[in-house]
Amino acid sequence: MGILCLHGFGANPVVMKHQMSVLAKYFDTTWEFHFLPGPVGCPAAPGVAKTFPGPYLCWTLDFDPITNRTALDLIHQTIMDRGPFDGVFGFSQGASIVAAYLLEQAELHPDKPLPVRFAIFCSSPPILAGDPEYIQRLFGALSAENIKRFQSAKLDQVAQLPAPVRASAIVLLENLAVMAPVHGKSLSHYLDRPPAEIPCVVLPDQYKARLSIPTLHVCGKDDPPSMRKACAINASFCAPKWRRHFNHSSIHNLPRSPTEAQEMVSHMAWIISHSQLSRI
Template identity: 50%
Template sequence: MRILCLHGYGMNPDAMKHQLSTLRKLCDPSWEFHFLAGRIQCSPAPGVQGIPGPYLCYSTDFDPVSMRAAQALVHEELETQGPFDGVFGFSTGASILAAYLLEQSATHPGKPLPVRFAVFCSAVPIISTDLAYYQAIYGSLSDEEEQIIRAGQYDQLVKLPEPIRTAAKTVAHVTDILKPMLRKSRLHYLDRPPLEIPCPLHPDLYKARLNIPTLHTRGKKEPPALKESSLVMESFCIPSLRRTFEHSAGHGIPTSRGEIEDMLAAMEEMAGSDRRAARL
């Protein structure tokens, strides 16, 4: 079993290896975890300062150009280091993997995805790189609407029409929550030309789905906007193939042995059912 892993913002492969250390000790020894490093240096995420740097991410601005580069990095790793049975992403790593797999599903309908299962932990919003989707959300803003977004004030964002309102509010809420990690305010992401603003995918507007087994984990103590991001990601997955696991911590991977064992059991069940399907 080979699993491609993507770390979160301000981390690196060593930090994610530390996150997964207990799970890796408990899992089948034949499981191989392959860690993909981000290419952009950034400030460290809270709690990882004890792990030697550099601290890395896959994008700092979450605009379509940098997010396409992040997806290209995933694609190259799958092509050159694969095959992989599954993927495992944490936080921004989870959203990048989901965006890549959804784009593969959208552009190659009917073709099997390059992996057979996915684990998404504490996912943040899935940011689109699809220009047509960007145009549908932000492409026809009036001057007044553009100014409201650029100002980034919640009492004005709620006055925007849908689906612009949900997209802009999601960016504002999540970047506010993640400001201690990103070290940038919501205006860094909103005060831009419309087609450079991060554009979260929404399942009502983007029809691609992940037709593979998926496991979604989130912490009970995560802020509501991040819990909502996880729920939105679940909506892109087939209900009969997805599993959800909620642990007692916050934005992170389970730390208690009992919860790690429960999470691992869900992973084993998912991977096992997938192997049985592959033999049919």
């Protein structure tokens, strides 16, 4: 049972293995975890540098479509070269980027099975688009005045945007703000760009593709509301029949208490056991 694991922003596979260490005590011995390092160097996530040596890595530093595309291609090439993998396990930015990859595969190949049979998404920020055509559909018709409203990052200005862009922009701004201690950049760094280079959140009412495989969506009970909102939005891309949710008490981390770790692993076992049934 091979599972490809993708770490969060400002971390690396060693950090992720530590995050999973309590869970690992309850894993089935047939589960094999393969860790993929992100392709981009970045600052360490808060608290990481005190305990773990670098390099500190991420999947995209600027969250723009070009670097998103590089990360999506890396995931695809890894699955082709090192797979097949039965499932994926992503934490934070790793969850977001692998969700984007799977949705893109579902969009490109609607009549084919996905490259994996199940997915575990933990503390996922919003899914960001890597498809220039999708971004053009969403942002391409914006007037110069509306682009300025978007780039102002002021909610009263953003509220005047056309509905599809408004919804995507609000989710983006909420999460960029709460993630500022991690990425360390101002909102203008992400917004003062040509529209085609602004990070673009993918929302279910704007994107048709869905994931029909069993999925587990894990979130901290005390995570910031915008992050919990992102986890819920991302879960709505997944089939309710094969979807499970688990909330735990660690803030933007994986469960650290034995009781919660056991409970999460039981959910993992459920989606893994049902991963064949979902294709019937």
